[in-house]
Amino acid sequence: MEPLSNRSKKVAQKDMTFTERMYLPAVVQGLTITLKHFFKKKATIQYPEQTRERSSVWRGLHVLKRDEQGAERCTACGLCAVACPAEAITMTAGERKKGEEGLYREEKYAVTYEVNMLRCIFCGLCEEACPKAAIFLQDDKIAPARFERDEFIYGKDRLVEPLKTTETK
Amino acid sequence: MESVDLIYKAIYILVIFGITLLIATYSTYFERKIAAFIQDRVGPNRAGPAGLLQPLADAGKLFFKEDFIPAKSNKALFILGPGIAMLVATMSSAVIPFGDMLMVDGREIWLQAIEVNIGVLYVFGVVSLGVYGLMIGGWASNNKFSLLGAIRAASQNISYELAMGLSLIAVLMMTGSLSLREIAEQQAGFNWNIWYQPLGFVIFLICAFAETNRTPFDLPESEAELIGGYHTEYGSMKLGMYLFAEYINIFVASAVMATLYFGAYNFPFMENLRAAISDPVVANNVVTLVGVAAMFAKIFLFIFFFMWVRWTLPRFRYDQLMKLGWNILIPLAILNILLTGGGIMLKDYLF
Numbered sequence: 001m002e003p004l005s006n007r008s009k010k011v012a013q014k015d016m017t018f019t020e021r022m023y024l025p026a027v028v029q030g031l032t033i034t035l036k037h038f039f040k041k042k043a044t045i046q047y048p049e050q051t052r053e054r055s056s057v058w059r060g061l062h063v064l065k066r067d068e069q070g071a072e073r074c075t076a077c078g079l080c081a082v083a084c085p086a087e088a089i090t091m092t093a094g095e096r097k098k099g100e101e102g103l104y105r106e107e108k109y110a111v112t113y114e115v116n117m118l119r120c121i122f123c124g125l126c127e128e129a130c131p132k133a134a135i136f137l138q139d140d141k142i143a144p145a146r147f148e149r150d151e152f153i154y155g156k157d158r159l160v161e162p163l164k165t166t167e168t169k
Numbered sequence: 170m171e172s173v174d175l176i177y178k179a180i181y182i183l184v185i186f187g188i189t190l191l192i193a194t195y196s197t198y199f200e201r202k203i204a205a206f207i208q209d210r211v212g213p214n215r216a217g218p219a220g221l222l223q224p225l226a227d228a229g230k231l232f233f234k235e236d237f238i239p240a241k242s243n244k245a246l247f248i249l250g251p252g253i254a255m256l257v258a259t260m261s262s263a264v265i266p267f268g269d270m271l272m273v274d275g276r277e278i279w280l281q282a283i284e285v286n287i288g289v290l291y292v293f294g295v296v297s298l299g300v301y302g303l304m305i306g307g308w309a310s311n312n313k314f315s316l317l318g319a320i321r322a323a324s325q326n327i328s329y330e331l332a333m334g335l336s337l338i339a340v341l342m343m344t345g346s347l348s349l350r351e352i353a354e355q356q357a358g359f360n361w362n363i364w365y366q367p368l369g370f371v372i373f374l375i376c377a378f379a380e381t382n383r384t385p386f387d388l389p390e391s392e393a394e395l396i397g398g399y400h401t402e403y404g405s406m407k408l409g410m411y412l413f414a415e416y417i418n419i420f421v422a423s424a425v426m427a428t429l430y431f432g433a434y435n436f437p438f439m440e441n442l443r444a445a446i447s448d449p450v451v452a453n454n455v456v457t458l459v460g461v462a463a464m465f466a467k468i469f470l471f472i473f474f475f476m477w478v479r480w481t482l483p484r485f486r487y488d489q490l491m492k493l494g495w496n497i498l499i500p501l502a503i504l505n506i507l508l509t510g511g512g513i514m515l516k517d518y519l520f
Contacts, residue, residue, distance in 0.1 A: 027482065030482065034207045034477065034480060037208070038203070042206075042209055
């Protein structure tokens with residue numbers, strides 16, 4: 001029969017030589033390979049004690065930032081909720097009262113601000129949409145596993161950056 | 170025998186028993202560690218520092234599991250099986266000389282539980298009884314896979330005992346004694362039997378792997394084909410006893426190999442060490458203690474080798490196993506006997 005191409009190789013079963021049939025050289029070869037692996041550095045990361053170093057552009061858990069005076073930057077404009085492709089963000093806006101200037105930077109602020117961590121795809125579009133530099137995806141935290149679905153809806157209590165009360169200048 | 174001697178013997182036997190069990194316990198830990206390291210993993214490291222309490226956790230687990238006996242099994246034999254395996258395994262270390270003589274208050278203390286002039290035969294007799302443990306356990310389970318595993322274990326042990334005994338004869342021809350202590354004494358310094366019996370040692374080593382049912386000869390307990398072999402129906406501490414007996418057998422096989430071929434408690438330059446210390450009693454004791462350390466170092470190296478091979482080589486097919494035992498190892502062992510005999514004749518003729 002005419003071969004379709006010249007690439008086909010003739011294979012023939014060769015008889016094993018005497019050293020091959022003794023098997024012991026091959027066994028020693030195998031043993032050296034496993035011994036090399038025995039002394040290799042292990043790649044394991046001991047998870048709860050150690051964590052893998054994350055990239056600087058890693059997108060983790062959201063945080064609502066405060067400004068230098070400790071007032072919340074978010075003005076509840078809703079651009080993040082519009083930008084969100086997974087519709088994970090909801091908020092209700094409220095008007096700042098007299099005497100609350102230290103708490104909220106703008107006259108309008110978010111009374112509630114919720115991110116549903118089960119819907120969120122951590123794309124970072126809310127970060128890009130925000131005109132006030134208020135929401136960021138942190139590079140060192142992830143949303144931990146929980147037992148109840150309700151617990152994945154993160155409110156302001158868990159999102160807002162804590163006040164730096166003990167900071168000294 | 171004086172009562173002091175009796176008390177000393179009792180203490181020594183207890184110590185050796187304890188050491189045997191300790192080494193078997195920690196063999197399970199080191200088996201897992203070595204397996205992990207060879208496979209680029211870390212291994213058990215959660216129970217205690219570096220996972221050193223892992224064997225205790227395993228033993229606790231095994232003790233508290235339900236002690237299940239199948240309804241259609243032969244109950245008495247089902248319980249007897251692991252008992253025999255364990256008893257026979259712990260008995261065999263009695264004649265092994267773990268060290269030379271210690272001098273305490275002018276009294277000579279030999280670091281060997283029983284000195285019998287047929288030590289080698291005792292070890293082989295007791296070790297070959299071990300197959301009864303597997304056979305009885307496998308048969309009493311009333312399970313086809315268990316029975317197949319037990320039959321495999323029995324036929325494998327019988328096949329390889331022949332080659333093992335034949336390779337041993339060459340050593341006995343050289344030493345002219347069946348006493349393990351005398352065999353050890355004849356290898357003083359660096360005059361080890363391995364230099365005269367390399368082929369015999371390789372045969373003995375391969376047979377030792379087969380006798381202890383270790384990879385690449387672990388057909389009696391091949392998981393994929395036999396669901397665990399002779400201990401398929403076993404659980405809780407009875408299974409633990411079988412696994413434990415296997416590790417004790419490895420320890421004993423390592424000790425026998427160290428004694429027969431690697432000079433037992435002898436180490437290079439031991440006479441120089443003895444000459445360097447002026448007080449003869451202190452010199453004797455120091456040399457003996459270093460000798461005990463050397464003996465255990467050799468044993469641990471062999472145990473490591475057993476585990477190293479386990480995580481390197483795949484299992485034999487059953488016909489390959491039988492072919493290796495009957496067609497290759499036995500003729501080689503007979504050839505080794507002929508070569509040794511010729512060597513002894515040549516030595517007598519020349520010198």
